[in-house]
Amino acid sequence: MQYRIDKRSGNKLSVLGLGCMRFPGMFGRADLNKTEEMIMRAVEKGVNYFDTAWMYPGSEETLGVILDRNNAREKIYIATKLPLILCKTASDFDKYFNQSLERLKTQTVDYYLMHSMTDAQQWAKLKSWGIEEWIHSKKKSGQIKQAGFSFHGSADEFLKILDDYGWECCLIQLNYSDENFQAGIRGLRAAAQKMPVMIMEPLLGGKLATGLPKGAVKIFKNAGASGRSTADLSPAGWALNWVWNHEEVTLLLSGMSNMEQLEENIRLADASAAGMLGETEKAVYSDVLKFIRRACKIGCTGCNYCMPCPKGVNIPGCFSSYNTMHSLGFVAGMQQFITSTGLTSETGSGPGLCVKCGKCESHCPQKIPIMKELATVRRRMEPWWIKLIGVCARAFFGTKRKK
Numbered sequence: 001m002q003y004r005i006d007k008r009s010g011n012k013l014s015v016l017g018l019g020c021m022r023f024p025g026m027f028g029r030a031d032l033n034k035t036e037e038m039i040m041r042a043v044e045k046g047v048n049y050f051d052t053a054w055m056y057p058g059s060e061e062t063l064g065v066i067l068d069r070n071n072a073r074e075k076i077y078i079a080t081k082l083p084l085i086l087c088k089t090a091s092d093f094d095k096y097f098n099q100s101l102e103r104l105k106t107q108t109v110d111y112y113l114m115h116s117m118t119d120a121q122q123w124a125k126l127k128s129w130g131i132e133e134w135i136h137s138k139k140k141s142g143q144i145k146q147a148g149f150s151f152h153g154s155a156d157e158f159l160k161i162l163d164d165y166g167w168e169c170c171l172i173q174l175n176y177s178d179e180n181f182q183a184g185i186r187g188l189r190a191a192a193q194k195m196p197v198m199i200m201e202p203l204l205g206g207k208l209a210t211g212l213p214k215g216a217v218k219i220f221k222n223a224g225a226s227g228r229s230t231a232d233l234s235p236a237g238w239a240l241n242w243v244w245n246h247e248e249v250t251l252l253l254s255g256m257s258n259m260e261q262l263e264e265n266i267r268l269a270d271a272s273a274a275g276m277l278g279e280t281e282k283a284v285y286s287d288v289l290k291f292i293r294r295a296c297k298i299g300c301t302g303c304n305y306c307m308p309c310p311k312g313v314n315i316p317g318c319f320s321s322y323n324t325m326h327s328l329g330f331v332a333g334m335q336q337f338i339t340s341t342g343l344t345s346e347t348g349s350g351p352g353l354c355v356k357c358g359k360c361e362s363h364c365p366q367k368i369p370i371m372k373e374l375a376t377v378r379r380r381m382e383p384w385w386i387k388l389i390g391v392c393a394r395a396f397f398g399t400k401r402k403k
Helices: 032-044 059-069 091-104 120-128 131-141 155-163 184-192 214-225 235-244 259-270 279-295 315-328 330-340 370-381 384-397
Strands: 003-005 012-014 016-019 049-051 077-082 109-117 144-151 169-173 197-200 251-254
Touching (some): 059 091, 144 155
Parallel strands (some): 169 197
């Protein structure tokens, strides 16, 4: 197993982290025996970073039971998350944190993250509730070792949150399909100067492993047929190597749900290294992206010159999600859209907020008719049932959109 150093704590972290949202089994009831076999195999092979969350059904409980009965807690680092979407008052911080400790059967959390931050306004609200003092008290008591946040929003909002507190880690989405999506490469490089950066969705929810168009798969296969070290790489292998190639990345999370996936990812992690990709390999990714983007409808490059929007619309996120829907499927596109536009947040950043002021179009190098395209995205990706989901979610979680 390859390891990279957490520059804040000095911890030696495996480049492959086990994402605990997709344990074997369904509907929050993990197959305990299969999950135990997989977790202990991962520990045996040197995986030492396990990422879970209060919000993942059955995940914390399953991980806690397995680590406890195998006396393996001290062999790994646990990352879990505070469910911000459920927090209505400051008293909820302790409520959910203590529940996580109980579920995980531990007294300490090595990496405790604010779950799914979307914008600086959300962080400001948490600060008004005393979150900074709360984190400090937990760190002083030793219950939290490293404090950080996971992020779903625009790059500009990510940088605001990043610079406003002494964070010790962060978790962002990154993969080769769109390096400018959400925090993106810009956010990765900024954060890596200060803290370890963990990567989620390196396979875009599995789409880059098993959901690619046949033509894209063929490009990878033909590249492997030429020999070199890529001869036996699957599309998943290509995707993971792209992430590990970045020296700024501390580790990536893979939501493995069977032993076959685990063994492949361990093998890939063993051979990984920053700067491992040459110009030949990089050209392959470029060819694959060109093929995928044939189906894209909006020529947005994610340069962010249109940002910030006066009304808070995440313009690059809207366009990226729309393009993903056409290139990799409806589910992948909607997943990106929902996380990028803050469906359950107080303000949101979807295309429906556009007032057609035109400021964005005056800054767009590609001369995209942004206002027209946002209307198109809204018609396709904000149907009545998506709005209904948002209304129900905000009602359930106790949040209201500001007008």
